[in-house]
Amino acid sequence: MTAENPAGQRVVIDRYPDGALRPSDFAVEAYVPPIPQDGEFLVRTMFISVDPMLRLLVDAAPFGGGMPAMPLGTTIPGAAVGEIIATRNPAFKVGDLVEGRFGWQTLAISTGTGVNRVNPALGKLENALGIAGLPGFTAYVGLHVAGGVKPGQTFLVTGAAGAVGSAVGALVRARGGRVVGIAGGESKRRYLMDEIGYDAVADRLAPDFAAQLASALPAGADVYFDNVGGLLFPKMLPFLGRGALILVCGLMAQYQPDDAAVGADHLPDLLRAVMFKGLRIQGFTQLGQDALRPAFEEELAALIASGKVQPKVHVEHGIERLPQALVNLFDKSTTGKVVVSVDAASGSLSARRTREEAN
Numbered sequence: 001m002t003a004e005n006p007a008g009q010r011v012v013i014d015r016y017p018d019g020a021l022r023p024s025d026f027a028v029e030a031y032v033p034p035i036p037q038d039g040e041f042l043v044r045t046m047f048i049s050v051d052p053m054l055r056l057l058v059d060a061a062p063f064g065g066g067m068p069a070m071p072l073g074t075t076i077p078g079a080a081v082g083e084i085i086a087t088r089n090p091a092f093k094v095g096d097l098v099e100g101r102f103g104w105q106t107l108a109i110s111t112g113t114g115v116n117r118v119n120p121a122l123g124k125l126e127n128a129l130g131i132a133g134l135p136g137f138t139a140y141v142g143l144h145v146a147g148g149v150k151p152g153q154t155f156l157v158t159g160a161a162g163a164v165g166s167a168v169g170a171l172v173r174a175r176g177g178r179v180v181g182i183a184g185g186e187s188k189r190r191y192l193m194d195e196i197g198y199d200a201v202a203d204r205l206a207p208d209f210a211a212q213l214a215s216a217l218p219a220g221a222d223v224y225f226d227n228v229g230g231l232l233f234p235k236m237l238p239f240l241g242r243g244a245l246i247l248v249c250g251l252m253a254q255y256q257p258d259d260a261a262v263g264a265d266h267l268p269d270l271l272r273a274v275m276f277k278g279l280r281i282q283g284f285t286q287l288g289q290d291a292l293r294p295a296f297e298e299e300l301a302a303l304i305a306s307g308k309v310q311p312k313v314h315v316e317h318g319i320e321r322l323p324q325a326l327v328n329l330f331d332k333s334t335t336g337k338v339v340v341s342v343d344a345a346s347g348s349l350s351a352r353r354t355r356e357e358a359n
């Protein structure tokens with residue numbers, strides 16, 4: 001590709017957030033990508049992922065200063081799925097459908113590092129950013145760290161209606177476990193019960209939240225899969241059974257300054273529960289767990305084929321929707337996995353793929 005290299009659009013960080021994230025912290029701009037060099041390829045992205053971890057990365061002092069700030073004007077480094085349109089990398093050919101950290105942009109150069117080929121057995125293209133991608137793989141790795149789903153076990157999941165929480169619920173149920181979720185509001189509760197298959201869901205906004213949890217967990221949970229942290233975390237301790245495992249997957253409530261999240265010191269409560277209930281607490285990350293990916297894809301493909309898991313993705317349209325979509329994650333107004341379609345052709349390509357798979 002030479003002078004005809006197409007123009008694209010990208011979303012960059014325009015200013016570091018001051019408190020809660022705002023769409024105006026970002027800017028959408030036109031750009032022309034570089035020409036692929038030896039070992040590189042050019043991807044036309046179709047669906048771009050909206051992930052909570054991005055909130056930490058756009059901070060003036062990411063991870064509490066543990067990482068240098070990304071310079072203003074940097075493209076937001078999100079995951080995306082797309083089609084290769086030019087290549088000088090012999091391992092990838094034009095037309096390949098791939099998923100990777102291509103960034104919030106419509107055209108991206110890649111060397112192929114960290115890039116996964118989209119597995120056609122996992123359904124629509126956009127699923128590669130949902131249960132068939134990072135959120136689903138995170139759920140799978142968490143269950144692996146927990147030692148699998150043992151007969152009779154009950155899982156308790158916070159942020160259940162989010163991308164990871166929905167995937168945890170679907171996988172636990174498919175493996176024969178019992179799963180109880182926490183969600184904010186009746187519509188999310190219904191989504192989890194009717195569409196994902198949660199056994200019970202407690203509404204954290206309802207006045208009788210504790211009573212709902214007590215009735216859903218008469219013997220206490222065996223595994224507490226925490227996506228949220230913050231002030232929700234100590235509220236879960238009374239509902240954990242003896243010897244329960246607390247699996248810390250994410251700390252959604254702690255990613256941006258929030259006065260409401262600053263409360264009393266709950267460490268003594270946690271230590272008391274660890275001591276008297278014999279609790280274990282374990283953090284984990286999906287990073288570096290690529291060896292588990294083939295087994296994950298095999299299990300998920302079988303679950304999708306049998307109808308035990310029905311992938312769901314909420315699609316918004318237009319690259320300019322990305323900043324607001326990320327803000328919405330922290331407003332807690334989204335349900336399930338949110339992706340943004342950035343390519344007019346992606347809807348029809350996705351539909352074509354689905355039709356081809358059905359034949």
Ligand SMILES: NC(=O)c1ccc[n+]([C@@H]2O[C@H](COP(=O)([O-])OP(=O)(O)OC[C@H]3O[C@@H](n4cnc5c(N)ncnc54)[C@H](OP(=O)(O)O)[C@@H]3O)[C@@H](O)[C@H]2O)c1
Nearest residue numbers: 138159162163164183184227250251252253285286329332
């Ligand atoms: N360990 C890993 O390798 C790994 C990988 C990917 C993601 N993660 C983490 O997994 C977590 C979930 O990610 P996701 O993609 O599923 O996020 P998501 O789709 O944005 O959903 C998160 C859910 O958390 C709840 N929530 C958000 N802020 C909250 C607050 N302040 N207080 C209480 N609840 C709040 C909301 O549910 P309700 O309002 O319904 O309660 C929301 O549905 C995040 O912490 C993320 O960083 C970890």
